[in-house]
Amino acid sequence: MLKRKLCCTLAALLVVGSAGAADLVVIVSARAPVTALRADQVADIFLAESNRFPDGGEATPVDQQVGTVLRDEFYVKVARRSPALMRAYWTKMIFTGRGQPPREVPGNAGVKKLVAENPGMIGYIDRSELDPTVRAVLMVR
Template sequence: MPLLTHVKCTAMALLLGLSASAAMADVVVVVSAKNAVASLTENQVADIFLGRTGYFPSGEEAVPLDQPEDSVLRADFYRDCTGKSASQLRAYWSKLIFTGRAQPPHELADAAAIKRYLQSRPQAIAYIDKKDVDASVKVVLAPRP
């Protein structure tokens, strides 16, 4: 009986691990296909999304866009690209807003809304799930988990 219990526990752990990895999104940072930026580093992207700079390395304006605050994609992006958790990010933005130094990125509902925005404002930058990439956007960074 102990062996059967061990097998059941192992099987359950494997299933939970598979479902957790399936829930994780494959995040990519994108700009409009019309944008001249070809690629960015994680530090450059972090600087844009954390309000440290409002410009691409070329000097062009960069307008960051966020996914909804409760999305797994957003949590994955900020963890992978900035090293900040959701609570750390809230505290970070509270301080910047209070001191008047910066405003957080504009939040849009989903990848479709982000892609529409990117079409109308090529200077915008966002992150979406890799599966949502199409010809209207250009991947400039695939952050490492």
């Protein structure tokens, strides 16, 4: 089992690395009080392990659509999980009643618009899409 997970993670890293990985940023609304987050804090929010920002404010994650390069890159680099591991994770979380996956929004523009309008939301976009309506709280490398 561990060997399979390792293989899936390595395969995802190779795919993401070879697909011309984007400069990814985790964003919040420019009106949100949050100014910076660590990768583990972001992962906890997106994996339904936490629903709060470090300051105590409510945090609602917004995902890119399943199957997009940006989403796969985000989960591999931030949560250290391949797309296959993410599917298994959410299947287990839903089955046990411990959580639901984040809302999906199509594309960078959709994520940015929703996050910009809602100070309690957090998402991720390509760095080239940043504008004054959102604030980058984590640069993903």
